Each structure stands twice: as C-alpha cells, then as structure tokens.
Amino acid sequence: MTLIPGPIDPPARLLMGPGPISAYPSVLRAMSAPLVGQYDPFMTATMAETQQLYRGVWSTANDATLVIDGTSRAGIEAALISLIRPGDRVLVPVFGRFGHLLAEIAERAMAEVHTIETAWGQVFPVSVIEEAIVRVKPTVLALVQGDTSTTMNQPLDEVGPVCAKHGVLFYTDATASLGGNAFEADEWGVDAATAGLQKCLGGPSGSAPITLSDRAVEVVRSRARIEAGIREDGDASADDFVRSNYFDLGMILDYWGPRRLNHHTEATSMLYAARECARVLLLEGRDAVIERHRLAGAAMLAGVQGLGLEVFGDASHKMNNVVAVEIPAGVPGDAARAALLEDFGIEIGTSFGPLHGRVWRIGTMGYNAREDAVLTTLAALEAVLRRFGAAVPAGGGVEAATDAYRVGRA
Structure with a gap:
C-alpha cells in the first residue's frame, strides 16, 4: 500500500545565498490567484501589462519585451538558438561559470564559438572585447553581466556602441544582476537580454524576462519557421530553421503579439509571479x-x-x-x-x-x-x-x- 504524504510544508528558511532567494510575500500571494483560460480577456490583458511593466524594468521601449516560460536558462536558450544560425561566429568573453554556459549553448546552436578568458574575480576592459571582435568578426557577442560564480559585474555601457560599430549583435545574460544593479537596455545599445525572477527580482525560478531590440527581432523574423509541419518558405535551407519549437522566438513573439497565435499554454501562475515582481520593483522605484x-x-x-x-x-x-x-x-x-x-x-x-x-x-x-x-x-x-x-x-x-x-x- 502506497503511503500518502501530508501537504507540502517547507521549513522556514532565510535564503541568503546567490539565488534562489526568499520571494516577496506579495509574489507568493499572486501565485495563488485563480487560473483563467489562456485567451480569456483577463489573461491577455495580464500578458500585455506584464510586457509594459518589464519595459520599465529593462529601461527600454522595445515592443518585443515579454517572459519565456521556464527558468532563466530557458530565456538564454531561446535567445541564442533563435539568433544564431549554424556556422555563425559567436564571441563569448568568459569570466566565470556562466560564460562557459553561454559558450556551450552557442555550440549546441551549431555556432563557431570563440572565447576569451580572464581570471575569475576580474572583468574585461572594453578594449579587450573590441580587440577580440575585430579579430574574430563574430555575428553575435554573448556576454554575462553579473556572474554569480565569481560575483563580478561586467560593465556593459561601452560594449553596445562597440558592437554597433562593428555590426555585431549584442546579447547579455542579466539573470543575476537585473533589478539590483543598473541596466539600461536602450541607452547601452543592448540587442537582446534575458534574466530570471529568482535573484534581485524577488520571485521563484520558472519565468525568464526577455527583451529584444528591433534589430534582434529582424534577425529572429528572418529565420524560416515550421508551423503545423509545413515549411513556410519552400526555398529555405535547413540552416534557416530554428532547431526548437518551444524556444523559437519567432513563434513566441506571434503568441505574445496582437495575433495571439497559439504556441503553448502560458504558465499562468508564473505569469502572475513575473507581473508582481515587476510591479513591486516599479512601485518602489x-x-x-x-x-x-x-x-x-x-x-x-x-x-x-x-x-x-x-x-x-x-x-x-x-x-x-x-x-x-x-x-x-x-x-x-x-x-x-x-x-x-x-x-x-x-x-x-x-x-x-x-x-x-x-x-x-x-x-x-x-x-x-x-x-x-x-x-x-x-x-x-x-x-x-x-x-x-x-x-x-x-x-x-x-x-x-x-x-x-x-x-x-x-
């Protein structure tokens, strides 16, 4: 006979590690709100509110600002697999564990990955990054902002202009830093950025905020797609197709956009959590x-x-x-x-x-x-x-x- 355990009853904890952390009480309350259907007017309005709130969090006017259902790594993978074509050169400056992660995901996207490294506990001068860009000639620069493995915060304010100067798409992973450190997506010229709720945003892991510049959206939209098993562009090469359905940002943007094309069933309780994390942050300022x-x-x-x-x-x-x-x-x-x-x-x-x-x-x-x-x-x-x-x-x-x-x- 199977022994049935009692209701979930976690011990009281003060989470003072590098994340996850103790969530804001209002975020936990938001997650207990009733569910609605994915096309209920309340649901679609909540999605639109969440997008607008995160524009404030990221400091951007990007229309393509939303959340990916999944942990922060889901956001990273969605960004990189949708922006990188097989054979693209990708440059990853590594100053801790999560730079290695970006390199691994780019390799899985079949990129030609180039890395530069500095000692753990240090960050890169922008001149070193620019020298590597000139030498490698990458399509994408993938750079962590705050790497919790070393606790270092890589300055980004001069990186975007360098990428724009050399025609490089600039992606940054702000999982550990967003909300607790300065981040100016538009002012810094960031093309794509992702984060998670479980650090400075004060929520649970399971939702990944993302913002994409118009330039990044153009790259995403240029990728051929497969919907319902039918190739939209019969002349597209195999390299044009995003090698994931779940993480295909072109399809996700259509789901979050005005057409609301079905892609997946939105994780309602996590959407509530993501909305409340952003609302609490902007309410405090x-x-x-x-x-x-x-x-x-x-x-x-x-x-x-x-x-x-x-x-x-x-x-x-x-x-x-x-x-x-x-x-x-x-x-x-x-x-x-x-x-x-x-x-x-x-x-x-x-x-x-x-x-x-x-x-x-x-x-x-x-x-x-x-x-x-x-x-x-x-x-x-x-x-x-x-x-x-x-x-x-x-x-x-x-x-x-x-x-x-x-x-x-x-």
Whole structure:
C-alpha cells in the first residue's frame, strides 16, 4: 500500500545565498490567484501589462519585451538558438561559470564559438572585447553581466556602441544582476537580454524576462519557421530553421503579439509571479530598489570584513547583490554551511569550479536586501565560525554592517 504524504510544508528558511532567494510575500500571494483560460480577456490583458511593466524594468521601449516560460536558462536558450544560425561566429568573453554556459549553448546552436578568458574575480576592459571582435568578426557577442560564480559585474555601457560599430549583435545574460544593479537596455545599445525572477527580482525560478531590440527581432523574423509541419518558405535551407519549437522566438513573439497565435499554454501562475515582481520593483522605484541593493551589499561586504574574512575578487567590480568570501583556514566550508542552515535556518552558497570549497557566496537580493536580514545573517555566521574554531571579533560583523547602513543613509 502506497503511503500518502501530508501537504507540502517547507521549513522556514532565510535564503541568503546567490539565488534562489526568499520571494516577496506579495509574489507568493499572486501565485495563488485563480487560473483563467489562456485567451480569456483577463489573461491577455495580464500578458500585455506584464510586457509594459518589464519595459520599465529593462529601461527600454522595445515592443518585443515579454517572459519565456521556464527558468532563466530557458530565456538564454531561446535567445541564442533563435539568433544564431549554424556556422555563425559567436564571441563569448568568459569570466566565470556562466560564460562557459553561454559558450556551450552557442555550440549546441551549431555556432563557431570563440572565447576569451580572464581570471575569475576580474572583468574585461572594453578594449579587450573590441580587440577580440575585430579579430574574430563574430555575428553575435554573448556576454554575462553579473556572474554569480565569481560575483563580478561586467560593465556593459561601452560594449553596445562597440558592437554597433562593428555590426555585431549584442546579447547579455542579466539573470543575476537585473533589478539590483543598473541596466539600461536602450541607452547601452543592448540587442537582446534575458534574466530570471529568482535573484534581485524577488520571485521563484520558472519565468525568464526577455527583451529584444528591433534589430534582434529582424534577425529572429528572418529565420524560416515550421508551423503545423509545413515549411513556410519552400526555398529555405535547413540552416534557416530554428532547431526548437518551444524556444523559437519567432513563434513566441506571434503568441505574445496582437495575433495571439497559439504556441503553448502560458504558465499562468508564473505569469502572475513575473507581473508582481515587476510591479513591486516599479512601485518602489527602479532606482530606489537598486540603491537598496547597493546599500545592503555594502553592509554585507563591511560585515564580513568586520569578521576578519577576506573578500574574493575585485571588490570594485562586484555586483551589489552578492559577495564571495574566502573560507577561513581550518573551517570546513560545507559543514559550516550545514550548521548555519540546520541551527539558524539560513542558507548561503558555495561556488563552482576552481572556487568550490574555497569561497562562500552570500547574497543580499530582492526581498532579502534589507537590514534585518543582513544583520541576522552576520550574527549567525559569527556564531558558526566560533563553533568551528575561527577567531573572529565579537560583534564585529554586525557592528561594521550597522555602521555601513548609518553612513549609507547619511
């Protein structure tokens, strides 16, 4: 006989890692709203509202602004597989784990992928990116803005003009950075950008905001499509077809556009969540939310330094919303993280590749970019460090973070 479990009852957690994070309460409430049919006037109006809200989040006038059903990686894949034809040259500057991901997805799109790399913990000067563009002559530049594996925030403001100068399509992955760091899609000349809800936007993973410039839409629309098994363009070569139905942006744009051509059944509850994430951000004010993340990040940075911990990477280029700290010698990183979770209900993260077991990543983002969450995490971290034999200043983290908040608000 099958034992039937009880209703879902997750433990109370304060998610202070690199994401996912604790969602805004209003986002969770929005997800419990009743479902409607996918062509109900309320549904189509909600889709249109969501598009308009995300134009504000991205700082763009792009008509092609919407959400992809799926995690942030779904947005990345939809953008790259729809923009890249087999054989296109794609340039990927890699400064962490997620640059490697962009390269892998571009390879799966059958691109000729070229990478340049810098040390983890650093970012690229725009001159290095331009030199690689001149040498490689790519069709697409695929660049992460904020890479949570290293916590670095790649400056983008000069990259768009360089791409425009050389006729290169500029795509950026803003999964970890959007909402907590500056992002100016139109001003920076970004052609395509994707993100996720589970970081600074303060929602659950499962919906991927995307915005496309007119130039990017033209590329997407130039791809031949297959609908109902019939090729629309009998003269198209095999390379013209997007090798995915679900991630074919041409078809998705028709679904979100005025024709509302059926493509898939919209994930209604996730649409509600995405709408509420954007609504909450714009209600508080985009600049105010970025400043709240900056202040919380500065306080957490001061706090871990106040505990005597060393910060990994170039702190002048770190994201507002996450900091990487070196695990003190003699402290078992995974055991300390487990103690923080089991005894205090607080989650922080480890990292990938060369940084696994070397650093902890502590996030201050979305709903958790607030003073009480920062101070509670630092107090608990101090207790755990002492338990594992680390000599840390009594109250040093909380005191330094409190001072940072005081100075930041002055």
